[in-house]
Amino acid sequence: MKVLIANRGEIAVRIIRACRELGLPTVAVYSDCDRGARHVRDADQAVHVGPSPAVESYLRIDRLIDAARRTGADAVHPGYGFLAENAAFASACRDAGLTFIGPSPDAIALMGSKTAARAVAMRAGVPVVPGTDAPLASDTSDDEIARAAARIGYPVIVKAVAGGGGKGMRDVEYPADLRDAVRTARSEAGSAFGDTSVYLERRLARPRHVEVQLLGDHHGTVIPFVERECSIQRRHQKVVEESPSLAVDARLRERITRAAAAVAASAGYTNAGTIEFLLDEDGSFYFLEMNARLQVEHPVTEMVTSIDLVHWQIRIARGERLAIDPARAATPQGHAIECRIYAEDPDEGFLPSPGLIRGVRAASGPGIRNDGGVASGYTVPVFYDSMIAKLIAWAENRREAVARLSRALAEYEVLGIRTTIPFFLWLVRQQEFLDGRFDTTYLDRLLASRKGESFSELTDGDEERLAIAAALDAWFRATAGPSASAPRAGGWKSVAREEALR
């Protein structure tokens, strides 16, 4: 089996690693700006699939299929995002004789549509959040949308039918804001997923986001895993995920994993997927949607179960039977927490901070896993999601996992761009976070309460140390001090020219 990875960044690297471990050759694809990216270097083969904008490259089904044909790949892993939940892509792979490492086109179409998935959940006897049963077609009148929202009851959320990762999603508190919210959600959804359909859903007051990872094989077995807690979200985008959830005890875990497996089974679901639930304070839970793909946060599940989900995705696609003890999958061993490290400036409203990375010292050591897609000398392009790495800490219990995460964040260095590391160091010191007292609105409320202070809480002593270090740095550069000094931007080229003149 030769696997083409129809993706980029950390997930492409993670899949290449899995393939290497299974002895499978890999084919990377890349757009113009990703020519020097790590997944291109790490794969055995690499095919250019178009200009930098994703719609002209990573979203071009024809070019991806052609890349597989050219290189003799016979399987395709879609990763997450891009075409991972695009039924047409899964079909095109099947039609081209390629094994799609993911669910069937039918299952993607069914569960990838948030509205159809809700119907599946209802049929499986799993409660759903009140909302529109069908997508709002692009020609639905504003009045009709307003009536639907009124029927559901405010506050509502406008959601992209093809959505994911908080894209194409808007909160609406008051009827007057509905029209604009629908418009911007459609526009974001269109550029992110190539599909402008949206629907409405009631917004619960203070729910937790709890989700259940599943694996299903082609022999009728579906295995649900211990839940993940993903309530730490900024504008509906997960930023911290952990497993298990402090809000889920063994009895609730039994109920919620059974509900998840029932939905998946009734959809005839195979390969890896995740059922997302909203969990109310009273312990009742509602089906939210299904992610018909591998998720960003899959490592926390891997770390508390010691089961490699990407290996299993490949093995399932090859027709193997799931040989996993269901009890082991559903029972957490210790606690794992993941931080998504973005190339963003948290002190500027999480503004993207693309550019050349001048140095990386990733955290490592006991209990630490770093899934990264970048290295020193790599440029974070402006065209895609700005996540550059995932840092995952495991320990015996949550308190120790948080302490370890904190230790690892402090040693993680990324030079040349801004990252969300200072934000996470701040977050892991918040009392509500330490106590596990949070819901999906927690982080946005917390952020809204801030008045522009930096997340890098520096003491006077730290500031003075920085000032002294900056002066010493300048002094070393001016005097070519004790040990090798470093070039500033532009310096390298002049050296190279100098060498050429010798």
Add this chain to the structure above:
Amino acid sequence: MKVLIANRGEIAVRIIRACRELGLPTVAVYSDCDRGARHVRDADQAVHVGPSPAVESYLRIDRLIDAARRTGADAVHPGYGFLAENAAFASACRDAGLTFIGPSPDAIALMGSKTAARAVAMRAGVPVVPGTDAPLASDTSDDEIARAAARIGYPVIVKAVAGGGGKGMRDVEYPADLRDAVRTARSEAGSAFGDTSVYLERRLARPRHVEVQLLGDHHGTVIPFVERECSIQRRHQKVVEESPSLAVDARLRERITRAAAAVAASAGYTNAGTIEFLLDEDGSFYFLEMNARLQVEHPVTEMVTSIDLVHWQIRIARGERLAIDPARAATPQGHAIECRIYAEDPDEGFLPSPGLIRGVRAASGPGIRNDGGVASGYTVPVFYDSMIAKLIAWAENRREAVARLSRALAEYEVLGIRTTIPFFLWLVRQQEFLDGRFDTTYLDRLLASRKGESFSELTDGDEERLAIAAALDAWFRATAGPSASAPRAGGWKSVAREEALR
């Protein structure tokens, strides 16, 4: 508790990490050449303890105690090597009111002396390898030594009483070589441990080296862990360690862990320690020695038991009771393998390769742990052991762990010096290694059978790619090509001077 770490390199970094996770401040110590080392940067405080040679710095008990006093440290972690098994150091710590994070001075004196430890094992009813019962004093006559060797029977091994890590150890096949072997073993032992005592032991034909990690608290509890397999050795120095051992089944594990616990209990042993055994092909095992300290290879045990040994060392030293399920400690979950990455040139007989590291991309991702002591810009000094990192791979079973290790080794980049990474990539492809068919003589025999071929087995295609890349590299430097070009040695300084002139 503030912890002074009387060590350097990766183990100092690993202990600092553990302290951080437990909320404890740390004090590093350093010699002249280690001023810029990572453990100095990572600690909260750092004290200079002398010139580069270890006998003038890391082995200076007075200066270490003084460093603790100056900085207000109230505990000392000795790491491994240096003074870790020096009873005088443990006593000096105790006398200075410092908590020594390790066994008592008495236990160190008892078990740190290889000959006394053999007596303890015999008293505990555990068989030992035939050998001299007492150390050979430095004035023992050559004749006396020759008689002792004859009594034991050739081949014999000359071993430093204070030894460890293959230092001060010599194989003697024939009586004629005995005198020189004793002399060189004494000289190596003297410079490595400050103690020239040696003793003799019979060399078994094809034994495996299997060892049992232990923890003992101050309340009478001793817990043995699943065994480690350390038979892959070069000149008596472990280079690959794994857990569990393929040669140990559940019944043998039960017997060998019980024997180890009996020896430790009869020595009144506390904190972390390891009992080393030789395991014969018939399943009988012999006490070899006890390492009265944390060992280099402790991570493999941590990975198959999910128990943090360094955390427990500190907790035991604080008087906590061992709250570990003995069954969990003795039952491996999956399989872990460690490679010791040295700054050595395997193609030149493992000649040390110290110097400036120009770039590091450590392996990471699922199932990988990297315990390193270096980073880009760091210089490996010539004065100490040349180990720069430990790479540990975990997977569900040995086959997958080896595959993962292989994947990780191939992505591990260290630029500027030579390392043993190519050697490990070669080793993990040897059939005997893959099958687990090896003993302590395996690697030396395998190496002796080689005829100077490089461990970097390059195909013609690889060689050609290297040639093309080297030409392109030169072309980029000559033309300051498509993207930023890099300076050669010396370039940085000239840039800095240029900047200073502006």
Add this chain to the structure above:
Amino acid sequence: MTFEIEVNGRMRAVTIERAGSMPARFRVTVDGASRLVDAQRVGDFGVSMLFPESGDASGAVQIAPLSGGGELLGHIGGRTARVVVNGQRTRRAGADTVAAHGEQAIAAPMPGRVVRVLVGAGDAVQARQPLVVVEAMKMENELRSPKAGRVKNVAVSAGTSVEAGRVLVVVE
């Protein structure tokens, strides 16, 4: 040698002198207060400092230029702060409410597409009030006013594709 060092908007005069004959020892004076520092460059951007007069405290800092603008970012224990040496680097608009005086141009920080313009010329704005929404890296990003003031002019409209550095709004 004396440097004017600004960290998070606060200026300090830092004087560096070699201390005696020891190679890595410096006498460092910060706003008149003097201390001994044992300093060593580590790697391209790192400075390792020990403070012999302050309990041998260890401070490891990285001072690295940010991609693009040439601004310096200081890193200490996972946290960061903007650093300006001798006033050479221009301050980034919008990042510092304390020092944001006079006319301020809000520029696109990266290539993207203007999704919404939230103010018009002449509007009064508060500090940190969103002015323009630019879509980049698949997310909509609000660019905020660096100060309280009045919108002098708006240079773009919704739908415009902009390059990095393009001025979008000027607040006075």
Add this chain to the structure above:
Amino acid sequence: MTFEIEVNGRMRAVTIERAGSMPARFRVTVDGASRLVDAQRVGDFGVSMLFPESGDASGAVQIAPLSGGGELLGHIGGRTARVVVNGQRTRRAGADTVAAHGEQAIAAPMPGRVVRVLVGAGDAVQARQPLVVVEAMKMENELRSPKAGRVKNVAVSAGTSVEAGRVLVVVE
């Protein structure tokens, strides 16, 4: 531009020309055989290559100078090989049996102490026969003869402390 590239002792003539107008495309000729290479520098020492005419194969190589001697070491998939560009780097004695002709000086690769001298002037030696044992980095290291020949002279005795580069033995 043509370069003489030696990898593991084998010499190749490699010619690099830009291929048409595409920025990263090169026509590379190795010993007369030509191929298209899409090449890009990555980081300080990395070269990423794609081979459009060979199934879009990807090759990631690092070419970094070794600390000290200035020798270049090529890295590919965790394995390494010595690389010499245009003969500029002197070959390390003892590393290459194929090319070790003429008089060869065996020098100390690092500071250390001579523990044993195993040969005397005039002795006949085999290729890879141990000549001197030097203790460094807490281990005893055997320095071997790069070729079969005769010991011309021995410049040190047991117990001598040596600096890196000090000639210990000459084999002719």
